[in-house]
Amino acid sequence: MTTNPALDHALRQLKLPAFAHHYARIAEEAATANLSYDRYLQALAEQELTQRDIARQRRCLHQAGFPVVKEFADFDWSAIPSLNRARVLALAQGSYLERAETVLFVGNPGLGKTHLATALGVTAARQGHRVRFATAAGLTAELIQAQNEQRLTKVLAQFLKYRLLIVDELGFLPLSQTGAHLLFQFCSTIHERVSLIVTTNLRFAEWTQLFGSESLTAALLDRLTARAHILEFIGQSYRLRQRRHQMDSHPDPAADDFGAPPQAPTN
The missing domain is CATH 3.40.50.300 (P-loop containing nucleotide triphosphate hydrolases)
Structure with a gap:
């Protein structure tokens, strides 16, 4: 898979990182599948849009300030x-x-x-x-x-x-x-x-x-x-x-029902 340094630079200047990252691979796939130029360009554009959507989601999640992400x-x-x-x-x-x-x-x-x-x-x-x-x-x-x-x-x-x-x-x-x-x-x-x-x-x-x-x-x-x-x-x-479930599942053997340790037996 060969790349073109001049094209890499131009695409990054145009702020098309997904184009720059995937164009060579998609070109090989397009050649194998005998895709037209416009279909090749469409595949690249879809890849760029997908990556931008993922980046936007990550950015929105980060900027929201959630203490913990809940689902x-x-x-x-x-x-x-x-x-x-x-x-x-x-x-x-x-x-x-x-x-x-x-x-x-x-x-x-x-x-x-x-x-x-x-x-x-x-x-x-x-x-x-x-x-x-x-x-x-x-x-x-x-x-x-x-x-x-x-x-x-x-x-x-x-x-x-x-x-x-x-x-x-x-x-x-x-x-x-x-x-x-x-x-x-x-x-x-x-x-x-x-x-x-x-x-x-x-x-x-x-x-x-x-x-x-x-x-x-x-x-x-x-x-x-x-x-x-x-x-x-x-x-x-x-x-x-x-908490009650944990206490029921793992009772503390050193404590009685009132939470105090049992008294040592006396002789």
């Missing part, structure tokens, strides 16, 4: 029988992204809300969409810093460049008055322009305690729930269940 295949659906699996997987098709709709996962900790939110984000990234993952605490800190540095307008505008934003663990940590107002401003900015996934351990009736204002909470919920897919997670914590 639907790894989720234990049987642990939460009340959860509508078909509805979640329908979201993975991505139509909610086209309509800039909101997805709200509500339920106690340890039920897989973050797992499924991440899986939806990973799926969107692999579809070529720009995605951003952040905890509510991390996002609030970012907005407060931007306000202190007089960059808030710019930072809020940057969020509009994404197709999907994921805010995890809303309600796990308290919000300051400033943080609450900035989160409201964030949601108002992206409303009906960027899809949003929120995971929270708080029922909607409890949000006033978090945001500290009935009017602010009502306005926020009005925006978030207007065009939303709301899924409630009911069940026993994954982590607690796994």
Whole structure:
């Protein structure tokens, strides 16, 4: 398989790395199959498009900032029988992204809300969409810093460049008055322009305690729930269940039922 250094250079200058990498091999295959010149060029173009799509997916996944990549295949659906699996997987098709709709996962900790939110984000990234993952605490800190540095307008505008934003663990940590107002401003900015996934351990009736204002909470919920897919997670914590399973499977022989080591026998 021979290559042409001048052609290699020209293709790289044109930013066609897949052309440069595959043209010699595909030329040999085309000659063997007696393909026309346009079919040969088509094969090269398809290879370039495939490589660009793969690179874009990797870039989107990397830029999303997922703490851990989660997949639907790894989720234990049987642990939460009340959860509508078909509805979640329908979201993975991505139509909610086209309509800039909101997805709200509500339920106690340890039920897989973050797992499924991440899986939806990973799926969107692999579809070529720009995605951003952040905890509510991390996002609030970012907005407060931007306000202190007089960059808030710019930072809020940057969020509009994404197709999907994921805010995890809303309600796990308290919000300051400033943080609450900035989160409201964030949601108002992206409303009906960027899809949003929120995971929270708080029922909607409890949000006033978090945001500290009935009017602010009502306005926020009005925006978030207007065009939303709301899924409630009911069940026993994954982590607690796994911990109990581990303890049942591998009991500590040095501990009694109360977790204390047995007393040494006395003579």
